[in-house]
Amino acid sequence: MTSPVWHPFTQHGLGEPIPHVVRAEGALLHLADGRSLIDGISSWWVTTHGHCNPRIAAAIAAQAAQLDQLIFAGYTHGPAEAVAQGLIDLAPRAPDQPTLSHVFYSDSGSTAVEVALKMALGYWHNLDQPERHCILVLEHSYHGDTIGAMSVGERGVYNAAWQPLLFDVGTIPFPAPGCQQACLAALEAACAQRPAAFIVEPLILGAGGMLVYSPDILREMAAICRKHDVLFIADEVMTGWGRTGTLFACEQADVVPDIMPVAKGITGGAMPLAATLATAPIFDAHYSTDRAKLFYHSSSYTANAIACAAAAANLAIWREEDVLGRIASLAAGMAARLERLAHHPAFVNPRQVGAIAAIDLIAADAGYLSDLAPSLRAFFLERGLLLRPLGNTIYLMPPYCADMDQLDRLFAAIAQAGDYFGRNA
Numbered sequence: 223m224t225s226p227v228w229h230p231f232t233q234h235g236l237g238e239p240i241p242h243v244v245r246a247e248g249a250l251l252h253l254a255d256g257r258s259l260i261d262g263i264s265s266w267w268v269t270t271h272g273h274c275n276p277r278i279a280a281a282i283a284a285q286a287a288q289l290d291q292l293i294f295a296g297y298t299h300g301p302a303e304a305v306a307q308g309l310i311d312l313a314p315r316a317p318d319q320p321t322l323s324h325v326f327y328s329d330s331g332s333t334a335v336e337v338a339l340k341m342a343l344g345y346w347h348n349l350d351q352p353e354r355h356c357i358l359v360l361e362h363s364y365h366g367d368t369i370g371a372m373s374v375g376e377r378g379v380y381n382a383a384w385q386p387l388l389f390d391v392g393t394i395p396f397p398a399p400g401c402q403q404a405c406l407a408a409l410e411a412a413c414a415q416r417p418a419a420f421i422v423e424p425l426i427l428g429a430g431g432m433l434v435y436s437p438d439i440l441r442e443m444a445a446i447c448r449k450h451d452v453l454f455i456a457d458e459v460m461t462g463w464g465r466t467g468t469l470f471a472c473e474q475a476d477v478v479p480d481i482m483p484v485a486k487g488i489t490g491g492a493m494p495l496a497a498t499l500a501t502a503p504i505f506d507a508h509y510s511t512d513r514a515k516l517f518y519h520s521s522s523y524t525a526n527a528i529a530c531a532a533a534a535a536n537l538a539i540w541r542e543e544d545v546l547g548r549i550a551s552l553a554a555g556m557a558a559r560l561e562r563l564a565h566h567p568a569f570v571n572p573r574q575v576g577a578i579a580a581i582d583l584i585a586a587d588a589g590y591l592s593d594l595a596p597s598l599r600a601f602f603l604e605r606g607l608l609l610r611p612l613g614n615t616i617y618l619m620p621p622y623c624a625d626m627d628q629l630d631r632l633f634a635a636i637a638q639a640g641d642y643f644g645r646n647a
């Protein structure tokens with residue numbers, strides 16, 4: 223019987239197997255046919271402490287029995303209040319920079335980015351400068367799949383059908399080695415044109431191919447924006463919740479963005495929830511007795527109480543457990559294995575930021591539509607691993623509970639993929 227389910231980023235016509243998962247724990251996914259897989263990419267970068275974390279699962283169960291869902295326009299509840307305060311307490315801080323002091327909830331990374339863009343334009347609109355509506359973006363970026371989020375992302379086959387709907391942006395070259403000064407000069411020139419905002423993925427561009435740049439560049443980009451009074455939006459949807467070795471990537475550059483979308487690991491990966499954090503000037507521009515100036519954005523499930531309870535439990539884990547220590551051990555284990563893999567002749571460009579490691583397989587046809595990525599996916603699945611390479615870029619982003627044996631299996635399979643696909647390239 224064929225399933226009626228239409229899966230995301232899946233070409234059903236290719237007939238690739240769709241594993242049926244019945245249970246998960248820690249870094250493992252258990253399949254209906256009795257096999258289990260190591261989740262090498264945290265189920266699309268969301269699972270942080272491991273699947274079915276008992277503290278988060280218990281919080282969800284308790285909340286579901288008490289208050290499930292509440293209209294959030296004009297009403298509030300305890301978990302949303304607690305999580306907002308917790309986010310503010312944990313958000314990046316730096317001397318002489320405004321603090322992130324307000325939290326707007328939504329339900330996915332894409333919507334958190336949409337909210338960020340709407341806040342930026344709402345800010346200038348309410349300050350009677352509606353001509354400031356251009357958004358600057360970094361080349362190769364990815365910020366989600368809704369229309370606004372696609373507009374500020376790299377254009378390609380994955381959004382070609384909707385090109386007519388996407389709005390124009392100013393694109394700043396990616397600060398690859400040797401191009402940093404060109405990137406900063408382009409940003410300086412673009413900022414002088416008085417755009418509304420510049421949106422970046424801090425330290426590492428995820429879906430664009432795990433492209434890394436230094437905290438120094440991030441700091442300089444934020445400083446240029448500040449100098450020109452251009453809002454700086456740091457999209458921490460992927461980088462947040464410890465992935466880069468600190469709770470938020472911006473901390474490594476002492477940068478406090480004006481607007482910061484977070485999602486994915488905000489609930490430890492158990493429930494869909496997102497938040498867009500903003501500084502007081504952004505909130506204040508919408509604060510008025512004039513109803514025309516309120517922030518016109520909502521969705522039915524804004525701040526869903528069960529999702530907020532999961533997030534509250536996640537924040538408690540961050541406050542009470544040595545999560546950063548766990549990430550540091552995992553990152554050290556990944557670094558040692560990546561260093562060995564780097565000598566393999568089939569690979570180039572090993573790189574790592576915190577608990578994210580990536581390496582490129584040398585391949586003749588490495589484009590997005592090449593058969594390499596699906597072939598690699600199948601190769602890893604046969605070996606009991608959930609990995610989802612980006613073209614010829616193979617990356618690991620495991621949950622922080624992954625152990626060294628699991629890392630050994632992941633890295634051994636990547637080396638085997640190098641033997642097999644390198645030979646067959």
Ligand code: PLP
Nearest residue numbers: 330331332364365366428459460
């Ligand atoms: N922003 C970044 C940096 C992302 O990596 C992603 C997703 O991977 C998104 C936004 C969109 O998040 P979501 O898939 O939850 O809509």
